[in-house]
Structures are given as C-alpha cells and as structure tokens.
Amino acid sequence: MGNYLLEIGLEEVPAHLVTPSINQLAERTQQFLLENRVQFDKIVKYSTPRRLAILVENIAETSESKDEEVKGPSAKIAKDAEGNWSKAIQGFSRGQGINPDELVLRGDYYYANKHIEGVATSDILTKIGDEVIGKMTFSTYMKWGNNDFLFVRPIQWMISLLDDVIVPFELLDVTAGRTSRGHRFLSNVEVVLNNADEYSVKLPEHFVIVDSEHRKAEISAQIMALAAERSWKVTLHKDLLEEVNNIVEYPTAFVGSFDEKYLDIPAEVLVTSMRDNQRYFEVYTADGSLAPNFISVRNGNSEYIENVISGNEKVLVARLEDAEFFWKEDQKLKIDDLVKKLAKVTFHAKIGTLTEHMARTKVIGEKLSVLTKLSSDEKEAVLRAADIYKFDLLTGMVGEFDELQGVMGEKYALLSGENVAVAVAIREHYLPTVADGILPESKVGAVLAIADKLDSILSFFNAGLIPSGSNDPYALRRAAQGLIRVIEKFDWHFDLAEFIAQFAGENHAEVLDFIRARVQKLLLERLDRYDIVEAAINSNIFDIAGMMESAYVIDSHKLHGPFKPAIENISRSINLVKKAEILGEADPVFFENEVEQKLYDTVCDLKEQWDEMPTEYKFRAIVHALAPAVELLFDNVMVMADDERIRDNRLALLGHVVDLTSSIADFSLINTK
Incomplete structure (x- = not known):
C-alpha cells in the first residue's frame, strides 16, 4: 500500500470552474483505477485557482489478478468437415492468447478460461495522462502553443508521485515530476516534494492552502x-x-x-x-x-x-x-412612456415585440386569475401588472445592472404610486431565477410569473424554437420548471391541457410533453421510484399540482401491506378495460352477483365526494375500499363472460373504477414485482 499524488498546475482557472474540475478529476481517476482493478481507500481532493490535485490513499502495489470466462463461437461452426478447428475458433483462440485445445465446451458454445495476472500499479499510472487528464471535459477550453490539445487553462507543471517515486508520463511538452510551485506573489519558487504525503504540508509553507x-x-x-x-x-x-x-x-x-x-x-x-x-x-x-x-x-x-x-x-x-446617477435619472421617467417604447423592443425576431408578449401574458393571466379564484382586487392587480411589468428594462439602472430587472421595477412602480400588489408582482414575475431559487410569495406575483413563463414556452414552440438535447438557448426548461414549482407551491389544481387549448398554436401536445418531462425530472430528484413517478405523471388529467401530490402520496404508501394487492387489482381492471371496444354505463339490472352491486355502490359513493376529497383520502379509498371490492369481483365472477351483454356491463363497471383511479395515476405503470 502507498499514497499517490497527482497535481496539475495551471494558469488561473475561472472561479466557477474550479470545483467542477477537481470533482471531475477525482471521479475520472476513481473510474480509471477501478477499471484497471487497482484497489485504494479514498481519494482526497485539493484545489486552488492554479492547481487541481488528488491524493489517492492506500493504493495497492499491483492490480488484482482475475479469472474470466469469455464466450466464443458456437459448436456448430467450431470444426470443419474433417474435424479440424475452424478459422473462427482459431481466430478466437489467438485473440484470447490460448490454444484451441484449451477451450471448454459448455452447452452449445466454446469458452476460453483465462487467468489475468495483476500489473504493477506504477505501470498503470503511467497512462493517467492520456486516460484521465486528456479525457477531461469543460464548458470553457483554451488552446495554447501550436498543438491541438484543449484544456480548461494551459498546463504549466505536473506532479506524479507514488510515495517517493516519480511515475513518469508526458502531456504535450510537460513531464510529470515532483516539483510544484508556491504562491504566485508571496513565494514564486519551485517546491520540490520528497514524497506524496508532503504535499499538504509543504505548500502552505509557501503560502498555498491547497485544501x-x-x-x-x-x-x-x-x-x-x-x-x-x-x-x-x-x-x-x-x-x-x-x-x-x-x-x-x-x-x-x-x-x-x-x-x-x-x-x-x-x-x-x-x-x-x-x-x-x-x-x-x-x-x-x-x-x-x-x-x-x-x-x-x-x-x-x-x-x-x-x-x-x-x-x-x-x-x-x-x-x-x-448607480447614484441612474437612480436619480430614472426617477424622472414615466412608466407609461417607457411602456410605449416597449413596442419597439423585440422579444424575438420570430415572435414579435415585448408589447405583444405582454399582451399575450395579460390574456393568460386574466384567465388564470379565474381558475385560481383570485379576489376582484387581485385580478385587477394582475391585469395592471401585465400592462406594465417589463417597463424597467428601459431604465438606466437595469441597463447597467441587469441583475436588478424586476427589483427596480418594483421600486420605480412604488415611487410612481402603483398599487403595492402590482409593484410586488413586477418583481416576483421573474421568480424563480434559478432552478431551486425562491418563489413568489403573493398570488398576484405567482399568476403573473406563470402567465409570463407559459407565454414564453407557447410562443417559442409555435415559432419552432424548441429545445433539443442540451441545447436550450431561451431557457425554456428553466421557465417550465419555474412554472411547475410556482403551481405546486400555491397548490393550484387545474387541467393545463384544457387551459392552453384556449390559445392559438399547433404544438400544444409537444408543449405538454415538454412540461411533463420537467415534472418527471423534479419528482425523480425527490423520489426514488421511477415507476411511481411515471404513474403519477400519466394520470388522465394534466393537473401539475395533482400529479406531484399523487406521486408523494403513492410513494408514502409503497411499503404498506395493502399496497401491492390494491395496485395489482386496479392494474388488472385497467388492462381489461383496454380490451373493450366501447364502454357504456354499468346497469345494475344486469348484475348477476352481489359483488357486482357492492362494487357499483362503492364507486357511486366515492363519485359523490371524489372532487372534494384530498389526494391522500382518495388513495386510501382506492386501497381500502375500491380495490378490495374489485378483488371480490374477480374472485367471484368471470368478467369476460360468454354473454356479451353481461360481459359489456362488467367491463363498464370496471370502466367506472378506471375513471376514478386514473385521475390519481395510471396504476398499471407501477411495478409490484
């Protein structure tokens, strides 16, 4: 066992890239060692703007030996008509470094059993330059000299020490050794290390705190x-x-x-x-x-x-x-004058001006105010805010400090005598500004935020400017995630599919899939069951708050005893209903067994109160009342009866079950195995 030190000395790395870069170096080194069967205890990370370094503690002297079995050609093609080894077998054997006679026939195939001896770790580490450092990726690269190699910043020196022995490798014209450098200004000298363990001790002596x-x-x-x-x-x-x-x-x-x-x-x-x-x-x-x-x-x-x-x-x-100059000058401006000028500011060349964007947002906000049951004063505030909410983009302060858009809008709106709710909404409509950022606190601000983000998504999709892969130049994924988080925070329940159908556009299905994918991503960050998340986001109502609530509720019950049989019975109902060409209304007249009546009564009772029930109560009703009634039906009658009228009536009865449960989730997607 020994310790291995790797240091990459660089020109100053941008601050936001230092931590991701050292994390990547450690992860790639770990993967490299594991792939080469080199055991170690842990990797300690060191980083500064001028260096990325790792210390691999208690690294084994050699890689582990291993025995492996490699599947070869089938017995059918192993020999020719004279019983000699075929070219396929001979080629396979050469590739494995053994004689064909050493192959083992098992079943219909020949196998090569190989013993691979361990290799000195020092020999393996000589490849770390090409296999680890050379394969690192960054959001920003630099090229230097006359070479084609790209890295986050030019490499100035490298250390590669296994205990006190240099493990040599080269990258461009830099050869790894045992020499580092001190602080650029306070101790700009070479620092020679006798062994790997001296790194975190000697560098601080030269004004570099590497940890x-x-x-x-x-x-x-x-x-x-x-x-x-x-x-x-x-x-x-x-x-x-x-x-x-x-x-x-x-x-x-x-x-x-x-x-x-x-x-x-x-x-x-x-x-x-x-x-x-x-x-x-x-x-x-x-x-x-x-x-x-x-x-x-x-x-x-x-x-x-x-x-x-x-x-x-x-x-x-x-x-x-x-700032003082802009603050004083901006107060001389009038909001209405700035709003008029927005008609000449392009939102996007294919979409139109900011004035047009605000007008569409106002329409969405007005309809959303009704769905979210805002008071008349709140609705009025939404409409007024939608008329002016981008005006501060034309102020001097925001022109100089663009981070203050919205913030200055609130300040100037209050100074101009606007309603407090309107002013707050102007600031809050930008929220959240980052994926996990703070959310609006006011209902007026939340509605404006949703309306603004939704119009952006609809407009860019209608213009064919749809994110693909990692490409999202207009931050539509962030807008969708923000929209989802705001709706979830305020627990606003409405069918988004029905809502956006009111607005012009041919890409509504793509928009819904796009937003559903963001709901899925958010839920998978919080829950560990992919199948439960899939079930929740595929309910028959595109209710974002409902989808998320359903996922949490179902996940919280996944370990309970009745969970498995309940899901299986509801899933069986869904699969049977899919076979029906037409589903009508279940008619008690055609019931032949009391279990049919019991299930029918259970469904009717639940329907009367379903819309008013919280998701938690709905799920409990499914598990403890509806699913057991379905199970009794399956145990006592043949759903797919020979009599077409009886069969259709029973399928219709199960259809009522599916209608209820599908508003929570598609339970057929939940794995109970």
Missing part, C-alpha cells in the same frame, strides 16, 4: 472575526463564499468603506454592486441596516493591505457613482 475546505473555513473565520470586532452582522452567502474561495490561494480578509451618502440608493443596488459585481460581503449594523462598509478577501497576506483596501474602495465608488 479548499480548510481555505474556506479560514475565510469564514476571518470574515466573522472582523464583523464581530465591529458588532456587524454578515451573511456568508454560500455561492459567494465558494467563488471567493476559488479565486485565492492564501486568503486575508479586510474591511473597506464607502461614503454614507450612497445609502440613499436602494439597498438592493448597493448589494448587487458589492456582492455580484465585486465579490464583496455586505455588512449590516445591529439594527439590520446596511452599513457603509464591506468585507473582501485578498489573495495574499496583510502586507500593504492599506493599498489593497484603497484600490477596492475606488473601484466600488466608481460603480456607486454610476
């Missing part, structure tokens, strides 16, 4: 200490902390400030300037007010920190000056 989790903890501690000294409150935003962690090798946190006059600008603008544009952590006073200060992190030590602080303050002030 990203250790570095992140150090950043967090420094920031919190600075805040505590000044009685400030600070939030260590997860994404920001990750980004800052991946732009430094040796962190030193510091405090900067700006003139209090800028606090007259909306806090969201200041926070965007600091957090999103400059990667600063905003700070708040004890009473929760934004302070005229920020905390940032330097890639270096505390020497000349005053110059660093001054430089960062100047950069921030330049941004705040722009």
